[in-house]
Amino acid sequence: MVSDVDAFLRSAARRLEPRAEKLIDVLFEGFRSEIPGLWEGDDTALTLSLSEHVTCWLDVLEHGFDVTAIRAPPAAVESARGFAQRGGQVSELLHAYRIGLARTLQWTLDELAQLAENSELISAAAIKVSAVAFEFNDRIAKQVIDAYQEERERRLQWRLSFIKGATARIGTTFDVTRTSQELASVGIDYIADLVTVDLLDSVLRGEGTDSSTDLSTLRRIAQQSVLEGCPDSVVGSDETHTYPQDSEPARALATGSALRLHLTAADVPAWLTGPPDHGRALSAYGFHSVLVVPLCARGTTLGLVQFFRHRTPVPYSDDDLLLVQEIASRAAVYIDNARRYTHQRSTALTLQRSLLPHHVPELPAVETASRYLPCGAHQGVGGDWYDVIPLSGARVALVVGDVIGRGLQASATMGRLRTAVRTLADIDLPPDELLTHLDDVVIRYQGEQEPDTDEISATCLYTVYDPVSRIWSLSSAGHVMPAVVAPVATDSVSPSRTVDFPDLPIGPPLGLGGFPFETTQFELPEGSLLALYTDGLIEDRARDTDAGIAQLCDALDQAPASLEDACDLLLATLLPGRPSDDVALLLARSRVLGxxxxxxxxxxxxxxxxxxxxxxxxxxxxxxxxxxxxxxxxxxxxxxxxxxxxxxxxxxxxxxxxxxxxxxxxxxxxxxxxxxxxxxxxxxxxxxxxxxxxxxxxxxxxxxxxxxxxxxxxxxxxxxxxxxxx
Incomplete structure (x- = not known):
């Protein structure tokens, strides 16, 4: 019986070859409808891959069912590599092979049923075909997944090399032109055939960007091409130019969103070609893929960097867009630092505001509202900051700190400390351990200072709230105690709320070294109001600290339900005029995960x-x-x-x-x-x-x-x- 089944299947395989196109059509429709992103609309590549796959399957049926020596079709391997280059997920690739197995097996069994009348023979053949199909699919899928993983690893190494090269080469000086040229050079070495860097003319004049700023006039600060002399660029270096309002670069400038464009030889956009003679020249270069990335730093749009391909045949992918956005964002910070270098107080204030959270996402643990109010002193803003950091397990870290001193150094130190806190929070250290490491960071910063500069010191309150257990963990490095307002009981006859200050052991300020920090834990009722702030809120020349705390308690007792309104009430009550010190205020209302x-x-x-x-x-x-x-x-x-x-x-x-x-x-x-x-x-x-x-x-x-x-x-x-x- 076994030999009859084998002979029947070999014969059937030869008879099915003329009908293989039907199976290819079945598979094609399945892939295009269920996982269209796998081939990104390349019907030719998909058809070739499916044709090789079906041919390989029929060869297995015809030549003895030995799948141990089967090699994955080259088109399938190349498709997997291309899918990895585009940043596709392995789960989609596995899903494709599950679809292919199911439809190939069903088609084969349906066809076999029409080639013989002996039901016993058909049943035996179906059992053998099913077993072979699963092993065939597993072997092909494994080889394809291996190729996918190899390409992902290669792409990862290339990405790391790109980021490392950009980090080392961009921002070596406080010169806008040189920093922009470094960005263009890195782009040419890694990802583009032509890179252009345009900055807003108003930004270069030191006007910044606001609603009245002209966002249309740009100056070509830097450009570089794989072709000597940049003949593939329409605009010359240091020339001013504008983009039409309905063009992609103008839209990217207006929205701050990066764009990935595919071009055809017959449809080169007007903003790229310029005058007719330039258009004819550019068509000859064969531009086919462009990344348009706004240069944004600290909430300010500085200009555009554009990456073009004409010699490199592979078009840009979404993964490429994300990568150049990361590099461009770093370069934008360096450019912004350079252009603001001579404007210390303005730079310090802009840096201070940009480093504070602009938008806190909706979190399951807390509802938050915050304010930062710079002082009015002529000597410059200070280093107060706050942060809301999502942690694993639906928890959240609430942070407030104050760098001692004023001016650019205080603001820069604040940024470094906030980054350090976020980095340490990312590895989920307990509050006391985090402050111990942060203390070491400040001491290291002190060792890096110039001999004649003021010593770095700071205070910090780091807290973690868990909405599952309702536990609030706190540790303080010389920082003022937070306030806790218990929710009003639903059956309470008195609307008055209790304002408490946790009995928290306060450690030394950061930078002294050698002293321990302690973590204290409290269980919070749902709906508790937490107030974290810097000392500028309660300390003032016109009143002592006790009076400031009393005013804070009164304001919190009368705080409205809206946290935004509560922030405004606290600032209006405690700081009716311009503060003499910077103030950071963070309010949070606790939630519970049921x-x-x-x-x-x-x-x-x-x-x-x-x-x-x-x-x-x-x-x-x-x-x-x-x-x-x-x-x-x-x-x-x-x-x-x-x-x-x-x-x-x-x-x-x-x-x-x-x-x-x-x-x-x-x-x-x-x-x-x-x-x-x-x-x-x-x-x-x-x-x-x-x-x-x-x-x-x-x-x-x-x-x-x-x-x-x-x-x-x-x-x-x-x-x-x-x-x-x-």
């Missing part, structure tokens, strides 16, 4: 429990109506729990949090942090965290007193997000 947003399971340290963990996750997603996220979530949970069992120590706990995103957390008692590594071809492990990194938007590790937490965060569909009204 039981319907959190699910927790305690798991034994046993490899057999991994399947139970996946089941828990699947069932919880069904309860939340998030079945669409089941595939990625189960993989993430499986990898994180396996990692904790294999490398950590019990007890192990799995927690899922549903808020604006879906968070999976695995707790264990080991302090060893995992890390991505490159698995070799024959390694049995080492790919778990890479898979998690591919499936999740963000992932990481935070250490606790009892061990560590590995977490991964996925986005929710917009119509499934619960928002923050918890």
């Amino acid at each position: 039981a319907d947003h959190v699910a927790t399971w305690d798991l034994p340290s046993d490899p057999a429990i991994v399947s139970d963990a996946r089941t828990h996750a699947h069932e919880q997603l069904a309860i939340w109506g998030l079945e669409d996220a089941a595939f990625a979530t189960e993989l993430i949970v499986s990898e994180l729990v396996t990692n904790a069992i294999r490398y950590g120590k019990g007890p192990i706990r799995l927690r899922m949090i549903r808020q604006a995103t879906l968070i999976c957390e695995v707790f264990d008692a080991s302090s060893t942090a995992p890390h991505l590594r490159r698995a070799r071809t024959f390694d049995e492990g080492g790919r778990g965290l890479l898979l998690v990194a591919q499936l999740a938007d963000r992932w990481g590790t935070r250490h606790t007193r009892e061990g560590k937490v590995i977490w991964a965060e996925q986005p929710l569909p917009a119509d499934r997000s619960p928002g923050t009204g918890l």
